[in-house]
Amino acid sequence: MADDKALTPRGQDFSSWYNEVVLRAELAEHSPVRGSMVIRPWGYxxxxxxxxxxxxxxxxxxxxxxxxxxxxxLSFIAREAEHVEGFAKEMALVTHTRVVPDGQGGLVPDPESKLEEPLVIRPTSETIIYDAYSRWVQSYRDLPILINQWANVMRWEMRTRLFLRTAEFLWQEGHTAHATNEEAEQEAQTILGVYRTFMEEWMAMPVITGRKSDSERFPGADHTYALEALMQDNRALQAGTSHNLGQNFARQFDLKFQAESGDWEYAWNTSWGVSTRLVGGLVMTHGDDSGIVLPPKLAPVQVVITPIWKTDEQQAVVLEKAESVANVLRQENIRVHVDARENMSPGAKYYDWERKGVPLRMEIGPRDVAKQQLVLVRRVVPEGGDRKEFLSETMALSVIPERLREIQVGLLAVARRRQEANTFRLTEYGPFKKMVAERGGFYFAGWCGAVSCEDKVKEETKATIRVLPDASFRSDPPPERCLVCDGAARHEAVWARAY
Amino acid sequence: MADDKALTPRGQDFSSWYNEVVLRAELAEHSPVRGSMVIRPWGYxxxxxxxxxxxxxxxxxxxxxxxxxxxxxLSFIAREAEHVEGFAKEMALVTHTRVVPDGQGGLVPDPESKLEEPLVIRPTSETIIYDAYSRWVQSYRDLPILINQWANVMRWEMRTRLFLRTAEFLWQEGHTAHATNEEAEQEAQTILGVYRTFMEEWMAMPVITGRKSDSERFPGADHTYALEALMQDNRALQAGTSHNLGQNFARQFDLKFQAESGDWEYAWNTSWGVSTRLVGGLVMTHGDDSGIVLPPKLAPVQVVITPIWKTDEQQAVVLEKAESVANVLRQENIRVHVDARENMSPGAKYYDWERKGVPLRMEIGPRDVAKQQLVLVRRVVPEGGDRKEFLSETMALSVIPERLREIQVGLLAVARRRQEANTFRLTEYGPFKKMVAERGGFYFAGWCGAVSCEDKVKEETKATIRVLPDASFRSDPPPERCLVCDGAARHEAVWARAY
Known part of the structure; x- marks a missing residue:
């Protein structure tokens, strides 16, 4: 079966590798509706x-x-000028509510069911949400409103990639309303911090945080903050965004409140989101030529137990041991699965779970049961160590939580070193242009702030300013000249070619 | 404010009462898109x-x-004949993917973005899911597939009620594939049992389970099983359904597998779902003239603590006590909220939380702190008891988990007695016709099995057969004659007017 073929190596064709990994790990697949995907149980x-x-x-x-x-x-989306401009070309429009026979054995929309005003499948929900908030808020006492929704959204995309860019995707979108700009700004920053913690501590994916340049801002925002991660092909992935929307939407949706002073003021909004795109980011951060690699904190299965037997008698013995070991681990809230499938060799099982990225495998054969020992095998070879450990049963059980923590920490360390090794600080445009095109990576450099310089880089290298990095990521001393025009630098910027 | 007005009493106008309760408890509200609702944080x-x-x-x-x-x-929906017939009149159709200026300052769908084939916003997902399963299944070893999805669906409804009937609603839909009809039937029954346990033990809502008559079957199913609950206005609510789909969809979507015998066979499917409609059912089962009443197991807040103070000094003392008590309860996984709002009287807070249905209120005033006592007040007067208890702090804290269990059990007992008191076993059509129209309720009676009798009842009384009840609900001895035509009864049926 095609499934048993080795994966295309990352170094040979990263894009093919990515698609094969996602399909073979059964994370997701394309659906018959162009641009939509099915998220399979392992991915979900x-x-x-x-x-x-x-x-x-x-x-x-x-x-x-x-x-x-x-x-x-549609009229809601149209109210905020930048907003509609940003989404007009990718909106799924509902225009009818009934079908009738077309007279040739098929069905067509019933012309009599045509809606007076087309409805848009949400590409994002600022408009409908701030319209609701305008009904809920009268006084400063009703603020802040701090709400999140988990939802599906749709942006009609022509070129799609599983998880990375699909017409429909799943995400969360936070929408808040505040009495002051300071509070809104604080909220946008708080969430940026929450996202960073999640990406580093749970996904083991290091990120750079910062503010977007005006040309990369969310349509309708005053400021957009973003988290950017570097994938193994040295392209950047925008992993999450947090927007300070100022009063732009509040003005359009009449979201006003009476302040303590008695005056009526427009509220200040933020919105922020991450999506199923993160699954793609996880794959491209940690995956190897054997398949995906999952950080233990997020893995659907943290430890897979593969019992090994030849005779029926052995089967009974090893399965009993496997189940009793699994129950001990479950008591410690470890997600464990016993792979008791028949008609499948142990080797085929190892291969299957490696492809699916399970962090730890435990092998139990009849001799292990007799010797009261277990074999632990890591998905990834640890630095300066072996994948495989032979341990007494007692030792194995007590050491597993620690192993999972080590693996989690190890993944972040490796990803961080990879990111650092592919991050450059340049002052001259010539070398930058060559390097960013040939090898990719993050490029920290000065920027004069002119859109013309930003555009020039984009045209000549396809690289964009990912963020103007936050203080903790900035170079010391800061760059003095613009990478592109050699004018005085107003900002430090991080350039990269991105997904 | 309108908000402070008393609710319309249930006995006066149940429908107005329902709407007011849902709005004032801030469970949900209507949205600007006709038929869609906003589910507010308390409801969500x-x-x-x-x-x-x-x-x-x-x-x-x-x-x-x-x-x-x-x-x-659209062509997917059209493949199963009953299925498209069932949904053709209520489908939201996506026909375009871009907007352009209409030349008069507005926006219209771009004619050039018209889709070759319209797309339907899922009213339910049998078609797209069994299409996917047909790619995943080759052998009997790939079966069963046991998958659920939490999703939004849309059925264009003309007359909508918050939670009970809205164009868009949230639900879960389970979709399974099996090697035999027996297994599929077993699955449909297992889920019916899961739903019943959930409705009785979590929602404290008693139900009758059984099979639907052919005219009430899901479009495309062999058998539909349902759970029916009796609301306080004596109308039935279909609270959940579980369908044995036979091979109907498997045939249309070529969902085949190679059996152990080597033959290729069509798989057997089930689907099953419950929706946000359950929130409406909860309101109409337990609500009273003061607002909703929430079973402790589902309440967002199980215990609300309302500190009472006059002076700043008192405020500091009671808030400190409130927080320390709250932390003790949180240790026991009790969902507790301290209502420290200023500018709001204790009475207004009591009123607010009663409207929102919180099972237990704890009052703490300065004298309570001094005497190391607490006041516990139940949302609903217990049978033969008082709403209010004055207890030592130690006693109050130790008794709360027990009180929550009592309240949970008490709600089910009251609802069950109400249902029993409004359930009738009749043999004559005349009295049935009068009673079902005048007072509602569940009517157990014989049915000959003829659609003509079913139709006659529907026309003359608006009552329908809710289910042919499962064995444990049937009368002993069983009815011998059809309620309507007096022919020999083939089934016992439960008739009611329904939502």
Missing amino acids: TLWENMQRALDDMFKATGHQNAYFPLLIP | TLWENMQRALDDMFKATGHQNAYFPLLIP
Whole structure:
């Protein structure tokens, strides 16, 4: 079967490798509707684990979940000028509500069911949500509103990639309203911090945070903050964004409140989101030529137990041992699975779970049971160590939580070193142009702030300013000259070719 | 403010009462898109708690979650004849993917972006899901497939009610594939049992289970099983359904597998779902003239603590006590909220939380702190008891988990007695016709099995057969004659007017 073929190596064709890894790990597949995907149980459980971790962090920072309508009147989207401009070319429009026979055995939209105003499948929900907030808010006492929703959204894309760019995707979108700009700014920064913690501590994916240049801002935002990660092909992935929307939407949706002073003022909004794109980011951060590699904190299965037997008698013995070991681990809240499939060799099982990225495999054969020992095999060879450990049963069970922590930390360390090794600080345009095109990576350099310089880089190298990095990421001393025009630098910028 | 007005009493106008309760408890509200609703945080948290409980039960019975596309090609829906017939009149159709200026300052769908084939926003996902399964299944070893998805769906409804009937609603839909009809039938029954357990033990809502008559079957199913609950206005609510789909969809989507015998056979499917409609059912089962009443197991807040103070000094003392008590309860996984709002009287707070249905209120004033006592007040007067208890702090804290259990059990007992008191076993059509129209309720009676008798009842009384009840609900001895035509009874049926 095609499934048993080795993967295209990353070094040979990263894009093919990515697609094969996603399909063979059964994370997702293309659907018959162009641009939409089916997220299969293994991929969806990964997403559920991400959701759970993020949701806990949102709630710990005072947010609640709610749900707003999928369909938005076209006139709502049109109210904020930049907003409609940003989304006009990729909106799925609902125009009819009934079908009738076409007289040739087929079905067509019933002309009599045509809607007076087309409805848009939400590409994002600022408009419909701030319209609701305008009904909920009267006084400063009703603020802040701190709400998140988990939802599907749709942006009609012509060129799609599983998880990275699909017409429909799943995400969370936070929408908040505040009495002051300072509070809104603080909220946008708080969420940027939440996202960074999640990406580093859960996904083991290092990121650079910072502000977007005006040309990369969200349509309708005053400021957009973003988290950028470097994939193994040295292209950047925008992993999440947090927007300070100022009063732009509040003005269009009449979201006003009476301040303590008695005056009526427009509220200040933020919005922020991460999506199933993170699954793609995870694959491209840690995957290897054997398949995906999952950080233990997010893995649907953390330890897979593969019992090995030849005779029926052996089968009974090793399965019993496997189940009893699994139950011990479950007591410690470790996600463990016993792969008791028959008609499948142990080797085929190893291969299967490696492809699916399970961090630890435990092998139990009849001799292991007799000797009260277990074999632990890591998905990835640890630095300066072996993949495989032969341990007494007691030792193995007590050491597993520690191994999972080591693996989690190790993945972040490796990814961080890779990112650092592919991050450059340049002052001259010539070498930059050559390097960014030939090898990719993050490029820290000065920028005069002119759109013309930004555009020139984009045209000549396809690289864009990913962020104007936050203080903790900036070079010391800061760059003095613009990488492109050699004028005085107003900012340090991080350039990269991006997904 | 309008908000402070008393609710319309249930006995006066149940429908107005329902709407007011939902709006004032801030469960949900209407959105600017006709037929769609905004689910506000209080309502959504209730739904989240329902989701968590159901999801755990689905996983405990071997199911996994996945996600399938929102948009379905119209030709897919059309393949199963009954299916398209059932949904043709209520489908939201996506026909364009871009907007352009209309030349008069507005926007219209870009004619050049018209899709070759319209796409349907899923009214339910049998077609797109069994299409995917047909790619995943080759051998009997790939079966069963036991998958659930949490999703939004859309059925264009003309007359909508918050939660009960909206164009867009949230639900879960399980979709399974099996090697034999027996296994599929077993699955449909297992889920019916899961739903019943959830509705009775979590929602405290008693139900009758059984099979639907052919005229009430799901379009495309061999058999539909349902759970029916009796609301306080004595109308029935279909609270959940579980379908044995036979091979109907497998044939249309070529979902085949090679059996152990080597022969190729069509798989057997089931689908099953419950939706945000359950929130409406909860309101109409337990609500009273003061607002909603929430079963402790699902309440977003189980215990609300309202500190009472006059002076700043008192405020500091009671808030400190409130927080320390709250932390003790949180250690026991009790969902507790301290209502420290200023500028709001204790009375207004009591009123607010009663409207929102919180099961237990704890009052703490300065004298309570001094005397180390607490006041516990139940949302609902217990049978033969008082709402209010004055207890020592130690006693109060130790008794709260027990009180929550009592309240949970008490709600089910009251609802069950109400249902029993409004359930009738009749043999004559005249009295039935009068009673079902005048007072509603469940009517157990014989049915000959003829559609003409079913239709006659529907026309003359608006009552329908809710289910042919499962064995444990049937009368002993069984009815001998058809309620309508007096022919020999083939089934016992439960008639009611329904939502």
